[in-house]
Amino acid sequence: MSDKLPFVTKTFRKSFPFLAKDVAHYFPSHMARGMQKMQNRLKYVDGIIEVHDARISFSGRNQRFHDALGLRPHLLVLNKVDLADMSEKKTIVRKLEEDGIQKVLFTNCKVNINNTVRTKIIPAMIEMVNNVPRYHRSDAEDYNLLVIGIPNVGKSSLTNALRRTHIQKGKATKVGARAGITTSVLEKIVVCHQPKVYVYDTPGIMPPKINNVEVGLKLALCSTLQDHMVGEDTIADYMLYWLNKHEHFSYVEHFGLSEPTDDVYSLLAHVAQTHNAIQRLKSSSVGGYVYRPHFIRAAQIVIHEFREGHLGKFNLDTEILSRNEGHQHNDR
Ligand SMILES: Nc1nc2c(ncn2[C@@H]2O[C@H](COP(=O)(O)OP(=O)(O)OP(=O)(O)O)[C@@H](O)[C@H]2O)c(=O)[nH]1
Ligand SMILES: [Mg+2]
Structure with missing residues (x-):
């Protein structure tokens, strides 16, 4: 069965907010x-x-x-x-x-x-x-x-x-x-x-061509940039945005969610819980320890599943293919 149904009626983000990091000069x-x-x-x-x-x-x-x-x-x-x-x-x-x-x-x-x-x-x-x-x-x-x-x-x-x-x-x-x-x-x-x-054989000596933020995010998701350049939680958020936008909802079942979400921290909190990615923090206000989701560890788990192909096979450039020539060259 398609991984698109029955969630297609939900609305998701149309664009991705990204706090600029200088990945272009990596x-x-x-x-x-x-x-x-x-x-x-x-x-x-x-x-x-x-x-x-x-x-x-x-x-x-x-x-x-x-x-x-x-x-x-x-x-x-x-x-x-x-x-x-x-x-x-x-x-x-x-x-x-x-x-x-x-x-x-x-x-x-x-x-x-x-x-x-x-x-x-x-x-x-x-x-x-x-x-x-x-x-x-x-x-x-x-x-x-x-x-x-x-x-x-x-x-x-x-x-x-x-x-x-x-x-x-x-x-x-x-x-x-x-x-x-x-x-x-x-x-x-x-x-x-x-x-x-x-x-x-050569090292990855071709610096990637990153002429817009989304290209940088795609490269990070495919692990051609080191994760810390962008941040694991941002990479997981972009992954979620992209999957929702393209109506690929296999992650819902894979991570045991009840429905799709556009909120990466609710996904990460759930994954942290189910994968025991919990951190113990000392709290002076409580006077002891508190337990919190380890968001970065949860994000690492999420992007690992994507990179291993456990969420499906994807063509992240599908939009480039459907655009006309003029736009295509601007985006590469
Ligand atoms: N799924 C999958 N993984 C692959 C494939 N080819 C390589 N890999 C994995 O991709 C990762 C990078 O592979 P490398 O051969 O080291 O890549 P490289 O381009 O030489 O990397 P650098 O030397 O770091 O620039 C490794 O974890 C490989 O096992 C493939 O066809 N499919
Ligand atoms: Mg190599």
């Missing part, structure tokens, strides 16, 4: 160093694999990296499809192609399934590289690929998955649930023997 020093190193390596790079999160196919992608990386062949991998609503996949691909993306593939790098798509990535890259002049490397028989993308979208997971797929070798680069796990531009990692293909 660019830790390891990213700056990584960017510099990446540019130094560029003359040895034949092609670029850009990884992004399939839940936000448009939001946060930094088109400016084209200028920084030159006109090398470029494949966009939209990862985490296991968490994304793919019902508008064709429209997503068409819009990305209209934006000049040469090729788009969708992957799940969390588990060892979906191999058919992963087996296409290296051959597609090789074909693209062979179709253009190879600048400084016209005599080279091997292929050097650079994996780039904003933090935590699965760049290292993809590198490891390609290695598993082609040479049945295990993990060569560290993976983690927080943004900012890879902090150095690694040496070449071999991912295929025939032909020889090497990948440079």
Whole structure:
């Protein structure tokens, strides 16, 4: 049964109030160093694999990296499809192609399934590289690929998955649930023997493009920004706002509520109660201890459930898809 009924008659917030935080300038020093190193390596790079999160196919992608990386062949991998609503996949691909993306593939790098798509990535890259002049490397028989993308979208997971797929070798680069796990531009990692293909995994050195507050919130919800940048309760509130606005009410049953709510603190108080996220505070007025919901811990639980896909699969950019071209470009 749809998760939309029977709550659609309720009215919810039409916009999201956000106290500005400077998420737009989030660019830790390891990213700056990584960017510099990446540019130094560029003359040895034949092609670029850009990884992004399939839940936000448009939001946060930094088109400016084209200028920084030159006109090398470029494949966009939209990862985490296991968490994304793919019902508008064709429209997503068409819009990305209209934006000049040469090729788009969708992957799940969390588990060892979906191999058919992963087996296409290296051959597609090789074909693209062979179709253009190879600048400084016209005599080279091997292929050097650079994996780039904003933090935590699965760049290292993809590198490891390609290695598993082609040479049945295990993990060569560290993976983690927080943004900012890879902090150095690694040496070449071999991912295929025939032909020889090497990948440079990179830290999330592309600063996300955050040109409006809502993009920042989407990026935070998909954990491409560190949670403290926005605040867990604000991220949970945005999640609630977005789910209600799009009439996705699976959270009601999931958290054992009696009906949808637009008030994040009533959701968090309920989750705190049911998940034992209670804090004990000393009170001078009562002369002892009082017990209060631990709102931040409850918010962490709520956003974790969203990020694990337990509330459903979502396309947070669905509105961008339905807008006309003019608006779309302004928003990215
Ligand atoms: N559900 C799901 N999770 C994924 C997928 N790919 C990667 N992850 C998870 O996403 C998190 C980030 O993965 P990484 O491979 O470390 O991402 P990264 O882009 O290298 O991150 P940084 O190095 O921090 O920029 C980890 O918890 C992975 O297990 C996927 O396809 N689906
Ligand atoms: Mg990494």
